[in-house]
Amino acid sequence: MWSTFMVTDEEGRTVGPAASGGAMIAPGGAPPGPAALTGMMTGRSTFGGNKRRRKTSTGHAMSEAQEGKIKLAFFVAIVGVVLTVLGVGTEFWVELSPSKSFYNNQTCLTAHYGLWKGCTKSLWVSEIDPNRESCGPAELPGASNCTYFKFFTTGENAVLFQKTTRKNLNVAAAMLALFSLFLMVMGAICITMALSKEIIFFLKPASVCFIMSGVLVLLSLIVFHQSVLAFLASDHTVPLQHNLSWSVSCVGCAGVVLIVGGILFLLLALPYSPWQRCLPQKNSSS
16 A cells, blocks of 8 residues: 655655655556656656756866857867968968060069969069069969979979079978867867867867967968078079968968967967956946
8 A cells, every 4th residue: 555745846846646655646546756766765746847068077067158169269270271271282481483474575484382282373564464574473364384392202392583492491390280280170179179078178189289280381381481491492593472471461460360279279268257357247236
C-alpha cells in the first residue's frame, strides 16, 4: 500500500504527490518512471523552467553575449587571413619600370613580381600617359610573360633588366609568409574548439597564434622590401623606377588586422573586464 505526501520544487511550488519510498504518484495512480525521480533528486523543475547552458570543463558556462564577442573577433581575424592569402598568392608586390624610350619609341617593357613568380609585359608607348616618364603601369593591356622563380627548386637567381635578385632574402620573405599562414590555421582551429566545446582556455593560444602571424606577415614585408633594394643595387646600368603595388597593401593591412584580432581574443580570455578594472564603477551605496 502506498502512502503519499506532497513534494515541492526549489521555489516552494507543489509539484505533486510522492510515495513514502521516494516515488511520485501520477494523477492516474501509476508510479512515475526513473526520469521523474531523477528530476526530483536534482532539485530541478521540468515544468516551464529556463534552459541552462552547458557548463565547460572549468565549471563556467559561456554566455551568449561572450560567444557573440568571440565570433565578432573571429570575423576580424578571418578578414586578416583573407587579405594575407590574397597578397601572398599574387605577384603584384613591386613594379619595375624603365624609361619609355629605353628600347624604342613604339613599345616599352615593364615588370612586376612577388614572392613566387615574376612577370614581364610589353606595352605600347602610345597607350601610356604622356605625362608619365617611365613605362607602365603594369595594369595596361599588353603581351605578358610570367615564370616562377627557381629559388625553391634549383636555387638560381632571377635576372630582370640586367639586375640579379638576392635569393636568400626572397626565400626568407616567402618562408615567413608561409609560417604566418600556418599560425593562422592553428589559431582558427583553437577558436573553433573554443566555440564548439565552450572552453575559454583556447582563446589564449589563439591570441598568441594570430598576434605572431601578424608580426611575421609584417616581417615578411620588410624582408621583401630589403630584397628589392638589394636587387636594384646589383647593377646600375639600367635605371629603373620601382613602386610597391597593391599586393603589399593587402599584406600590410592583413598584418595589422591579425594583430588587432589577436589582442581582442586576449582581452576576451581574461577573467575580468579590463574596462571595468581601469574605470571601476562606483558603488550605488557610496
